[in-house]
Amino acid sequence: MAIDLRIAGGEVVTPDGRRPADVLVHDGKIAGIVEHGLEISDVGGTIDAADRLVLPGMVDPHVHTREPGFTHKEDITTTGQAAAAGGVTTIFGMPNLSPPTTSAQLLDEVLELYAAKSLVDYNHNPAATVPSEISAMADRGIRAFKVFMVVDTARTYPHPAGTGMHDHGDLLRMMDTIRPTGLPFMIHPHDQALMDYIEGEIIGAGENTPQGYAKAYAAREGVIWDTACDVLLRLAEAADCHIHLMHMQTRRSIDAVRRAKARGVKVTCEVNHWALFLGQWDQIERLGPYVLSYWVPDDARAAVWEGLNDGTIDMLSSDHGPHTREEKEIGWTEMWKAHTGTPGIQYQLPLLLDAVKAGKLSLERAVELTAKAPAEVFGLAATKGSIAVGQDADLVVIDPERRWTITNDADLSRCGWTPYDGHEATTAVETTILRGSVIYAAGEVVGRPGQGQMATAAVPAVVGN
Ligand SMILES: [Zn+2]
Incomplete structure (x- = not known):
């Protein structure tokens, strides 16, 4: 040969x-x-x-390409260029676009854009907010659905109408609807009612700043994350539906996932580069709105590393979320108006490999987190995620x-x-x-737009242990 x-x-x-x-x-x-x-x-x-x-090319299942609708921030081609430079060969896009990806027809339109413009292999996670569209969207070869539990009131982005769901009945109905597809249901955990109270107190105290925002999200050791994760885990158990929790960053939510996995709940989860490398208080003070600004206090970050090492956290993804400087600058004085999200697809792999050198995890575990596990969890393991013949x-x-x-x-x-x-x-x-x-x-x-192909597979996804 x-x-x-x-x-x-x-x-x-x-x-x-x-x-x-x-x-x-x-x-x-x-x-x-x-x-x-x-x-x-x-x-x-x-x-x-x-x-x-x-190493195997990274499979990054959480990427905001911003196309269609927000191409002044980023587009599918520029995402692919940053991905290629970052060692990422497969991306999954997110549905908070304009229009948001809520139907099979809108999904088809987005997939056509990728086919024309992507430098890397791709898939796209549509929003699971319209039950009657779920089965048709699954038939397109997607590998996961997505919703945000965030219902922003002060801004329309990055959580536009059509991508959010926080009512528990709606969530359980959606898990029942998704279960027959066998696909994972990705959810950004958030308790909007708690957040409304907590941020009201902080803004009321005159802290409409990156520091105030960081304190709100991390308030009371992450109660808005923990409560949401507890609810989602219980609903997933009730529905026997595979959920994939995004943005792991608190000790209690990681413990909750650890216990849920032990009793057989179909749950996988991810951590994003910012929780590992950007969430310290001095970075929030220095970089303000540019770091997101989620605060991951030292003890919480230690829990994240522990979860990465013991298998509770299944994978690293970028949550690549570019915004313009103008959209960020307003955050210094009106943080709740700044668009949240931070880019990262270009640097997450070198930063993780530097963490390997620092003794935070093994090289083999880093490869699992960035390639093998996401390929397995999202049903791509027949072709992606490992260096093996075939x-x-x-x-x-x-x-x-x-x-x-x-x-x-x-x-x-x-x-x-x-x-x-x-x-x-x-x-x-x-x-x-x-x-x-x-x-x-x-x-x-040196890759060209259109070189990427849709990454899909007719094999069922497996749920991590
Ligand atoms: Zn995201």
Whole structure:
């Protein structure tokens, strides 16, 4: 068999562990994992990965591309460029768009945009707010549904009408409707009634600031998150529906998921880069609206790392959420008017790999969190998430010893800024490969819009343990 590409000389992280090996690619698939130096007669091209790590491309199931509707912030192409530079080869978009993705027809329109514009493989999570649309949307090959429990009153974005659901009866009905599809139901946990009371007190005390906002979300050790997670876990148990909780960040909610998993509730969950790398108080003071501003106090962050290591938290996702500087600047004095969300798809993998070096988790666990687990949970494991023969050749070559500085100038998101500006990283994405084609190398995105394909599979999703 002719080999199109050989990634030679590196240390490869496979599902069986890490080992020195060359990865062989044929027709977009991994055709072999062989010892260094093995003689092969017919090789189209070689990438020198000596002293490099070779990982599976990241599968990021939580990405706000902002298209259609908000392309002044970001679009599908610019998201894909930042993804390629960040070692991400598959993205799932979110439904809080204009129009919000609430029907099969609107879903079809969004999927057409991806087909024309995405540099990386993709899927899209429509909003599960219209029960009569659920089965038709599932038939399109999506891998999850999404709702926010947030019902913002002071602003229309980022939680527009059509994407929110917080009534418990509506949530249970929707879980009953989704269960027969076998797809996970992604939910942003939030207790709006508690938030209305808590933020009223804080704004009333004159703290319409990033600090006030951060205090509101983290108030009383995260009561607005914990209450929502408890309700969702109980409803998921009652409906026997697989839920996927987003934005894990409090000790009690992580404990609740741990206990729910132990008793067999179908729940998976994710953490986002900002909870690990941006949620400290001094960062909120310095960066204000640019960090989101969710505050993850030190003891809560310790619980997040514990949950990442013991398997309670299944995966890392970016929650990539670009907004313009103008949409952020207002937050210094009127935080509840600022659009919340922060970009991150370009830097989450190097930051996580730096955390590996700092002893926070193992390299193997980092690969599970960024590739294998999301592929399994969302039913893509037949083609994505692992370096194994027969898988799509979605690969990232990592330079584990390169000092570089993250800068706004090099940020590829349309918003043109990153909360990590000035941060010195010591691990770098060197090359990103999508189904055997190089899409990022030597600091340049070389992938083309339209190169991405829809990532789907006719196999049922599995629920993490
Ligand atoms: Zn999000």
